[in-house]
Amino acid sequence: MLDDIDRNIIQATQAGLPLTPQPYQAIADQLGLTAEQVMQRLSVMQNNGIIRRIGAVPNHYKLGYRFNGMTVWNIPDQFIDELGQKVGQLEFVSHCYHRPRNLPSWPYNLFAMVHGKTQQAADQQIQQITDLLGEHNLGCDVLYSTKILKKTGFRTGNPAGNRLCLD
Amino acid sequence: MKQLTTLHKQLLNDYQRDFPLSTRPYQDIAETLGVTEDQVLSAFTELNASGFISRIGPVIPPNHIGVSALVAMSVPEPKLQQVADIISAHPEVNHNYEREHRFNLWFVVIASDAEHLSSVIDEIEQQTAYPAMRLPMLDDFFIDLGFKLDLNNA
Numbered sequence: 001m002l003d004d005i006d007r008n009i010i011q012a013t014q015a016g017l018p019l020t021p022q023p024y025q026a027i028a029d030q031l032g033l034t035a036e037q038v039m040q041r042l043s044v045m046q047n048n049g050i051i052r053r054i055g056a057v058p059n060h061y062k063l064g065y066r067f068n069g070m071t072v073w074n075i076p077d078q079f080i081d082e083l084g085q086k087v088g089q090l091e092f093v094s095h096c097y098h099r100p101r102n103l104p105s106w107p108y109n110l111f112a113m114v115h116g117k118t119q120q121a122a123d124q125q126i127q128q129i130t131d132l133l134g135e136h137n138l139g140c141d142v143l144y145s146t147k148i149l150k151k152t153g154f155r156t157g158n159p160a161g162n163r164l165c166l167d
Numbered sequence: 168m169k170q171l172t173t174l175h176k177q178l179l180n181d182y183q184r185d186f187p188l189s190t191r192p193y194q195d196i197a198e199t200l201g202v203t204e205d206q207v208l209s210a211f212t213e214l215n216a217s218g219f220i221s222r223i224g225p226v227i228p229p230n231h232i233g234v235s236a237l238v239a240m241s242v243p244e245p246k247l248q249q250v251a252d253i254i255s256a257h258p259e260v261n262h263n264y265e266r267e268h269r270f271n272l273w274f275v276v277i278a279s280d281a282e283h284l285s286s287v288i289d290e291i292e293q294q295t296a297y298p299a300m301r302l303p304m305l306d307d308f309f310i311d312l313g314f315k316l317d318l319n320n321a
Contacts (some may be wrong), residue, residue, distance in 0.1 A: 002232070010232065016222030019212050021191055021204060039188045042225060050232075051225040053184035056211070062218045063179075063316060070266065070273070081306070088308030091315055098306035099237060106239075106270070106300060117317065143273070147265035 002050065005033070009041055010051075060094070065115040067122040068145055071129060072108035074101070074138040080109060086132055087112050092125045107139055171219075174202060174210045176318045179219065186223060228307055234284050235277040236303040239270040240295070247272065250295045259287045270300065 002010075008031050017023040024042075025035040045051045060068060075083055080098055087110065088096035095113040112129060116122030126142060171179070177200055187195040193211070194204040214220045242250045247265060254274055255263050263274040278284035292299050 007232070010225065010227060013224040014222075015224075016215070017186075017192075017224050019193075019208055019215065019223075021193060021208070023192065024188070024190070035190060043188050045225070050227065052228050054188070054225045055183040055186040056178060056214070056220045056223050057226060058179055058183065058316060059218055059221050063318070084306065084308035093309070096308040097237075097304050098308065099302040099304060102300050102302065106302075111237075141268070143266040143268045143270075145264040146267050 002045075005031070005037075006041055006045060006050075009033075009038055010045075013042075060115045064117050067116040067119055069114050069116075069122050069126070070143045070145075071112050071114055071126055071140065072143065073110040073112070073129070073133060073140045074107045075110045075133065075136055076138065077109070079136045083133055083136060084110055087129055090125075090128065090132075092116075093129075108141065171318060172210070174200065174206060175214060175219070178207070178210055178214065179318060180316055182223075228309075233277050233279050234281050234303070235275055236284060236288070236301050238274050238276055238288060238291075239300040239302065240272040240297050241270050242272050242295075242297055244271075250297065253294050254291055257287055257291065259283075 018026045114125040193207045197204045
């Protein structure tokens with residue numbers, strides 16, 4: 001489990017590693033540790049799965065991915081683990097979660113984020129998920145973001161184009 | 168920054184994971200790519216300043232530290248911005264998006280424990296007078312190896 005030192009290291013790195021030649025030393029100095037301790041603990045946390053990866057975090061929207069769709073699917077509960085894992089492995093999917101339904105207004109229990117530079121690219125990704133789910137897809141919807149109201153400040157997204165559901 | 172250089176693109180695609188855990192990581196990257204440490208530092212600084220990357224650092228999956236829920240609300244369009252501002256003012260809210268749907272406001276709440284999470288959402292319901300649909304994460308199927316970016320026209 002995490003102790004306070006681990007938490008402090010995570011806290012200190014969430015705004016980003018410093019762009020200086022010895023970034024771990026800079027974090028260590030802030031926390032009264034040595035650079036070796038910081039690297040060692042980051043390494044352990046990565047091996048434990050507490051940290052998923054260490055690296056550059058790209059901003060999809062800024063890189064031209066303007067069609068960011070939250071695809072949502074109604075999958076029978078007995079297939080959710082198997083199919084969720086398959087969808088999560090698609091290389092264009094950036095998040096994939098099982099969440100509860102909220103009937104009657106919300107029948108969907110699988111969420112996957114897709115990112116396209118064009119509507120057509122996003123549609124193709126959605127079609128691939130549709131094909132993969134096959135007969136176990138009991139219904140779906142795609143929610144495009146039209147405005148980012150809080151993330152890194154306020155910015156306006158692209159209008160969504162046609163919502164499409166390929167079930 | 169007008170156009171991405173080859174170095175920018177290599178840093179974007181090759182260093183979303185496995186950023187070196189070493190005394191001089193930018194120097195190690197420079198050696199791998201056959202450039203200088205200064206060039207790597209400048210290129211990352213440019214990517215950061217232009218918003219192409221939000222940061223370099225550890226990525227923590229949701230619910231590994233604290234608990235989170237995705238929350239959706241259905242808010243009449245004229246009231247949307249006002250309601251969104253009330254929600255975004257909570258430090259526990261980290262993403263807040265307008266989406267094209269009957270549920271048109273979607274945000275993520277992250278809190279230290281389940282009780283705190285629930286109290287933040289309760290408070291948002293009271294402040295805004297709209298019901299909040301709570302969708303906690305039951306399972307995370309995503310194996311995050313970074314995202315393969317198409318940078319041909321970037």
